Structure formats: structure tokens, C-alpha cells
Amino acid sequence: MNTMNLDISLSDEIPADETGRQYYYIEKARLYVQQLSQKLGRPLTFCVTTFGCQMNARDSEKLRGILLEIGYREAPEESADFVIYNTCTVRENANTRVYGRLGQLKPLKKKHPHMMIGLCGCMMQEPEVIEKLKKSYPFVDIIFGTHNIFKFAELIAERFATGRPVIDIWEGTEQIVENLPNQRKYFFKSGVNIMFGCNNFCSYCIVPYVRGRERSRSPQAILDEIRRLADDGVVEIMLLGQNVNSYGKTLDTPVTFAALLAEIEKIDKIRRIRFMTSHPKDLSDELIQVMSRSEKICRHLHLPVQSGSSRILQKMNRHYTKEQYLALVDKIRKAVPGISLTTDIIVGFPGETEEDFQETLDLVRKVQYDSAFTFIYSRRTGTPAAAMEDQVPEEVVKDRFQRLLKEVQDIAAKTCSVHEGTTKEVLVESLSEHDPSMVTGRLSNNLLVHFPGNPDLIGKLIPVHLTECRGFYYLGEQAV
Numbered sequence: 325m326n327t328m329n330l331d332i333s334l335s336d337e338i339p340a341d342e343t344g345r346q347y348y349y350i351e352k353a354r355l356y357v358q359q360l361s362q363k364l365g366r367p368l369t370f371c372v373t374t375f376g377c378q379m380n381a382r383d384s385e386k387l388r389g390i391l392l393e394i395g396y397r398e399a400p401e402e403s404a405d406f407v408i409y410n411t412c413t414v415r416e417n418a419n420t421r422v423y424g425r426l427g428q429l430k431p432l433k434k435k436h437p438h439m440m441i442g443l444c445g446c447m448m449q450e451p452e453v454i455e456k457l458k459k460s461y462p463f464v465d466i467i468f469g470t471h472n473i474f475k476f477a478e479l480i481a482e483r484f485a486t487g488r489p490v491i492d493i494w495e496g497t498e499q500i501v502e503n504l505p506n507q508r509k510y511f512f513k514s515g516v517n518i519m520f521g522c523n524n525f526c527s528y529c530i531v532p533y534v535r536g537r538e539r540s541r542s543p544q545a546i547l548d549e550i551r552r553l554a555d556d557g558v559v560e561i562m563l564l565g566q567n568v569n570s571y572g573k574t575l576d577t578p579v580t581f582a583a584l585l586a587e588i589e590k591i592d593k594i595r596r597i598r599f600m601t602s603h604p605k606d607l608s609d610e611l612i613q614v615m616s617r618s619e620k621i622c623r624h625l626h627l628p629v630q631s632g633s634s635r636i637l638q639k640m641n642r643h644y645t646k647e648q649y650l651a652l653v654d655k656i657r658k659a660v661p662g663i664s665l666t667t668d669i670i671v672g673f674p675g676e677t678e679e680d681f682q683e684t685l686d687l688v689r690k691v692q693y694d695s696a697f698t699f700i701y702s703r704r705t706g707t708p709a710a711a712m713e714d715q716v717p718e719e720v721v722k723d724r725f726q727r728l729l730k731e732v733q734d735i736a737a738k739t740c741s742v743h744e745g746t747t748k749e750v751l752v753e754s755l756s757e758h759d760p761s762m763v764t765g766r767l768s769n770n771l772l773v774h775f776p777g778n779p780d781l782i783g784k785l786i787p788v789h790l791t792e793c794r795g796f797y798y799l800g801e802q803a804v
């Protein structure tokens with residue numbers, strides 16, 4: 325685990341800087357946890373569940389870091405004393421799942437009154453959600469949002485001290501609090517936030533409303549974190565931001581994303597660099613050049629297109645046309661031959677006609693993606709698209725979705741198999757879920773490979789001969 329070694333004692337004054345202040349509350353919360361643990365005669369346990377994107381997954385590692393630091397141990401949800409859901413609200417079904425899970429927690433909490441339930445993340449930034457929770461789920465103990473996640477220890481201490489539910493939601497923040505604990509899921513790879521928030525306001529998307537305005541971390545803080553991770557055994561990093569291509573624009577001394585990548589490349593022990601997400605409108609020639617020269621940037625680019633119809637793209641406020649996107653893809657493929665491209669596509673945006681949809685199918689055929697995440701448009705209250713007329717009927721959307729899925733899958737099966745018979749480097753991630761004599765790892769292009777091996781290989785980069793492509797993954801053998 326990464327933590328700072330701050331020697332803070334509860335008899336001192338509460339430190340004025342935010343990081344110190346939170347370490348003070350970590351100490352305080354630890355005492356409450358000790359007391360309850362003594363009363364129950366056993367250690368207390370927690371379970372963090374993540375909904376949503378990599379950004380949320382990284383936030384959950386920060387929650388886990390704090391919970392471990394204050395004395396909880398990790399356990400499955402059924403037996404946990406502290407259950408926390410880190411929520412997502414990008415599509416309606418993400419919200420529905422959270423309410424469903426909360427309903428199941430109610431009887432558990434009744435049986436074990438000392439149990440604590442926490443909710444945080446994007447969904448909590450919506451006022452209607454908070455109203456609904458107060459009315460229908462009053463048994464939730466701690467609720468906070470995306471802007472004040474760094475206050476987690478303080479909120480836990482407050483809940484213990486007052487015995488009453490704590491709700492703390494901020495509308496926004498300029499603050500970035502560095503150096504709090506975090507507990508990585510994998511010892512050999514890690515996400516690294518390079519920026520928070522989003523300024524793009526794509527007309528369908530709720531993220532800018534729940535994550536706030538774009539803020540970049542300083543290059544120094546990012547590089548320091550990556551160096552610490554590298555010293556701690558991390559070989560692969562994933563740089564995270566809603567739009568990494570606009571990194572650094574708002575810093576006092578602006579820095580480009582490409583320049584940041586070039587600096588990261590110099591950190592010896594880091595062997596692989598990934599990033600997401602790239603917005604096509606901001607992807608610079610400088611970045612393409614850095615990628616083409618790099619030894620470490622993975623041969624994979626996630627480049628969400630959302631639609632193939634220029635008319636719909638304009639209504640989505642994406643700031644590029646189908647032709648511009650295709651030209652960008654050409655430029656990238658020329659500069660980085662063999663690069664794997666993946667994307668996100670929304671079907672059924674308001675006003676989408678069969679003709680628009682055909683444009684999307686045409687684009688998919690032209691680009692030949694390695695894989696694509698396809699989504700049915702979900703109406704998000706407060707976004708411009710939610711107020712647009714001619715929302716597309718459900719049956720029509722479902723039919724288009726199925727047709728798109730089939731096209732995407734047929735193409736992906738073809739594109740993925742081109743590496744059959746070659747030998748490539750694989751970062752081994754785990755034992756295979758299906759066969760304990762096999763291990764599972766990832767190629768630079770993000771495809772999974774299963775091959776015979778033992779747990780000692782986990783976290784290592786190994787040359788593997790790719791013997792057979794099975795649709796979306798490979799079977800292989802360690803090359804010697």
C-alpha cells in the first residue's frame with residue numbers, strides 16, 4: 325500500500341493542510357474502529373464495490389487504502405461490517421443496480437445494527453438521488469460525492485462520533501489533495517489520475533455535471549506518484565482522464581499530454597504506458613509522433629467515435645465529422661502500424677434515423693475496430709439531449725443495437741486473429757479463472773492471452789507464442 329509516513333498525534337492541533345488533516349482523522353477513526361472491534365471481539369471488515377469507469381475504480385483504491393489504514397480488513401460483502409458502493413450514473417441502468425443492491429442490504433443492517441453503509445461517486449452528485457435516498461433509504465450511514473472523496477476518513481470519524489447519518493455533497497472544487505493512502509488491486513499495474521472532470525459537455529453526457537470542471541494535476545505530482553509506484557513494483561500504468569488529450573491546458577504553466585508522456589517514458593522501471601480516454605477532437609500530431617517513437621506506450625488507442633453520422637455528431641456536440649474521424653484514424657495507422665483501435669458507440673441518440681445508423685455501420689466497417697463498447701442511448705436528466713424531440717422508440721433502438729453488435733463482433737473476430745503465429749510480450753496478470761495450470765495476461769494491444777504457467781509469472785513480462793486465436797482472446801505457449 326502507498327501511504328505517507330506522517331507522524332500525527334491526536335493530542336496535537338488538527339493540521340491546517342488538507343493531507344495532514346485527513347491523516348489526523350485517519351488516527352481518530354482508527355480509535356473508534358478499535359473500540360467497536362474490542363466490543364465485538366473480532367476485527368472489523370469492509371467491502372468496496374465499484375460501479376462505472378476506470379476513474380471510479382481508481383477512486384475505490386483510495387477508499388480501500390483509507391479503510392485498511394483505519395483498521396478494517398477486506399471481506400466479501402455478505403460478511404462486511406462496512407459496505408460502500410462507489411456509484412456511476414452515466415446510464416440509467418447503473419442507478420437501477422445501486423437501488424437494487426441497497427434494497428438487499430436493508431435486512432442485513434437490521435440484523436446487525438452496528439453495520440455501516442456508505443454511498444459515494446457520481447450518482448451522489450445528483451440532487452434527486454439524494455432526495456430519494458433520504459426518503460426511501462434512511463438506513464444509509466455515510467453519503468458523499470466525487471469532489472470530497474479525500475474526506476472519507478473525516479466522514480467516518482464524524483459518523484462514529486455523532487452516531488447519526490452523515491451527508492456531505494459538494495457542488496464543485498478546485499482542490500486536488502495529494503498523497504492520501506491507496507491500496508492497489510494489482511501489485512504490478514496501476515491507474516494514475518492525470519486530470520479530473522470534463523469541460524466537453526457532449527449533449528448526451530452527465531459526466532461534466534457530476535465530475536465538475538476539468539482540472540489537471542501538476543506534472544510533478546504525477547511523475548512523483550509514478551516513480552513511487554515504479555519503486556513499489558509497478559511496471560504498467562494507465563493514465564486516467566475523461567479527455568487526456570486536453571491535459572495540462574489549464575495549468576499555470578501549460579504542459580501538453582504528449583510532453584507529459586515523454587517524461588513518463590524516461591522512468592526506467594515503467595515498461596508499459598496506457599491512457600484513456602482520448603477525445604478525437606483534441607488528439608494532436610505531437611501525440612501521434614510521441615506514440616510512434618515510444619518504446620513503452622502500448623499499441624492500443626481507445627478513440628470513442630459515438631456515431632458515424634456527421635449530422636448526429638454535431639447534435640452530440642462532439643466537434644468532428646465522420647470524415648475527420650476517418651482521416652485521423654488513417655493518420656494514426658500510418659504513424660503507428662499495427663496499432664489496435666477500440667471505440668465507444670451510442671445507438672438511438674434522439675433523432676437518429678436509419679440513414680444515420682447506416683453511417684455508423686459504414687464507419688465501423690471502414691475502421692475495422694479490434695473491439696467496440698456499444699451502448700443504448702440513455703436519457704440523463706439535465707443534459708441537452710434529454711430535452712431533444714424525437715427520442716427514438718425502444719424497439720427501433722434495440723433492433724439497431726443488435727445489428728451493430730453483430731457487425732462489431734464479426735469484425736473484431738477477424739482483426740483480433742491477425743497476430744496468430746507470432747510471438748509477443750505478455751504481462752501476466754493472474755491465474756486463469758478456468759484452469760489453475762494456466763495463467764492469463766495481456767498483450768500490448770490489450771487482448772488477453774492464456775498459456776500454461778505458474779503463479780510466479782504474475783507481474784512479469786513474458787514472450788509468448790500466440791498459437792490460436794479464439795475470437796477475443798489467444799491461447800499461447802511461453803517462448804524460450
Ligand code: SAH
Nearest residue numbers: 528529566601628668669670699700701702
Ligand atoms: N470521457 C469519455 C467517456 C466517458 S463515458 C469519452 O469522452 O470518450 C463512457 C461512454 O459512455 C461514452 O464514451 C459514451 O459512449 C457512453 N455514454 C455516455 N453517456 C451516455 C448516455 N447518456 N447514454 C448511453 N451511453 C452513454
Ligand code: SF4
Nearest residue numbers: 522524525526529531
Ligand atoms: Fe462525457 Fe463527452 Fe466528457 Fe466524455 S468527453 S465525459 S462523453 S462529456
Ligand code: F3S
Nearest residue numbers: 376377412413414446
Ligand atoms: Fe460513471 Fe462517473 Fe465514470 S458517471 S462512467 S463512474 S465518471
